[in-house]
Amino acid sequence: MYGIVDCDNCYVSCERVFRPDLVGKPVVVLSNNDGCVVARSNEAKALGITAGIPYYQLAEKFPDQKIAVFSSNYELYGELTGRVVEIIKKEAPAYFRYSIDECFVKLNGIADLKPWGENLSKTIKQSVGIPVSIGIAPNKTLAKIASRFAKKYRGYRHCCVIDNEEKRRKALSLTGIEDIWGIGRRYTSRIVSSGIKTALDLAKMPESWVRSTFNNIVMLRTWRELNGDDCVPDEQMAAKKSICTSRSFNGMISDISQLRTHIDNYAARCAEKLRMQKTVATILGVFLNTNPFREDLPQYYNFLETRLITPSNSTITIVKTANALLEQLYRPGYRYKKAGVIVMGIAPDSPIQQDLFDTDAEMIAKMRRLDTVVDRINKVNGTETIVLCSQQYPSQNGTGKAEIFANAIKHDFKSANPTTRWSDIIRLK
DNA sequence: TCTGGGGTCCTAGGACCC
DNA sequence: TCTGGGGTCCTAGGACCC
Secondary structure, three states: OEEEEEEOOHHHHHHHHOOHHHOOOOEEEEOHHHOEEEEEOHHHHHOOOOOOOEHHHHHHHOOOOOOEEEOOOHHHHHHHHHHHHHHHHHHOOEEEEEEOOEEEEEOOOOOOHHHHHHHHHHHHHHHOOOOEEEEEEOOHHHHHHHHHHHHHOHHHOOEEEOOOHHHHHHHHHOOEHHHOOOOOHHHHHHHHOOOOOEHHHHHHOOHHHHHHHHOOHHHHHHHHHHOOOOOOOOOOOOOOOOEEEEEEEEEEEOOHHHHHHHHHHHHHHHHHHHHHOOEEEEEEEEEEEEOOOOOOOOOOEEEEEEEEEEEEOOHHHHHHHHHHHHHHHOOOOOOEEEEEEEEEOOEEOOOOOOOOOOOOHHHHHHHHHHHHHHHHHHHHHOOOOOOOHHHOEOOOOOOOOOEOHHHHOOOOOOOOOOOOOHHHOOOOO
16 A cells, blocks of 8 residues: 655645744745745635735735735755655655655555554654645555545545545545646646546546557556556656756846856756765756746747766866856847756766766866865855855945845745754744 | 746657668 | 668657646
8 A cells, every 4th residue: 555645735834833823824935036826825725826826916816815925945845844754754664755745655564554644644743843644545646636635624634545446436536637646737628528527437438548548658557546556656766867957037137147147056056966866967958048928028048958078066067067058058138037057967976987088087086075075064054155156146236245146036035944044043032 | 027946757750770 | 653671769849747
């Protein structure tokens, strides 16, 4: 049997851990640059606030509502959800983390699944402060469906188990096509236009119909799992195959030297992520684009990639290479809204395949030692303690003093980091 | 004024090889 | 009119996830 442990309205729940006064009230969390709503409390959902609406429309559409608003604070969410995973690790025979707020568990050998799940949910709530819902079933697709019920109806006490044919049919008959894991908007409209309304209707369709309609192994697996088979493979916690760091800007940027600051930060972040998972990249790409919402302005989108001479995770190497790509990519006269750096062709970080012509092994070794030291300092003292000079943001206020890059992103409603920053630690009177 | 960020997998079709 | 057969590798695009 599989279980899925899912943090309820994850980012909102994280914010509420240090703001218990907001329990029971409408709360939303915004994306970077305070752009869109990315998380909503149940009370916010009940008001009719939809996922992804731009923040500026919130006041227009809900003028009379008192809604608590937070900028996203990934440092906080990462740390608190990490604590949730630590508990799951202790309680479950096997687990794999599926996303920041979800964890699959394998429950072989556990006899009483329902009390096990209820107890896990209680333990997590007590020790971390985050409410979780748990769905348990013979496969991952059905477990996901079970977790929806656990979330929706209080009577389940945060844990719903689908462990016989009757429960499976009942659950499927109450599940819409759009709520099935693995079926998105496109497939939903194709399925619904064939007159199929519920997950049970879909499960009852013949296999030949699924094959001929979709010609797609992924869809076939979903159909089989709805019928009780276990065939969606486990995601092993493998290293990522590509790593991307990208951001929309607060406003628009035309000047290449400002763009360079952004690109250098994204590149440095990619290098850090590579080192964290103990890998190197062989291909590096940079993209740049204007604001697609501004149809009145000239548009430009482009992406360029290059192969690194020696596979690398060195901040200096990756920043330099990204910079060279930016020079080729950049066209003056446009107002840019977003840029990003992508690293691909990822391999374990040792032994490195040395290029025949890149004989400067001594320099590579030096840069490795430098990165190691910088990573350690930034880990202990906070992420931007040591950066390259080129990562600092040009002064915006005329003082000539460079600013740290984090200030380039708008986050007017950001909460503190009491679990990761000494400066934010909670003081008792 | 204001519209997120980061991933994975699968398939078709073209290039190329013998 | 009429243009082999079979295989591999790579890429672009489309679908999905959170």
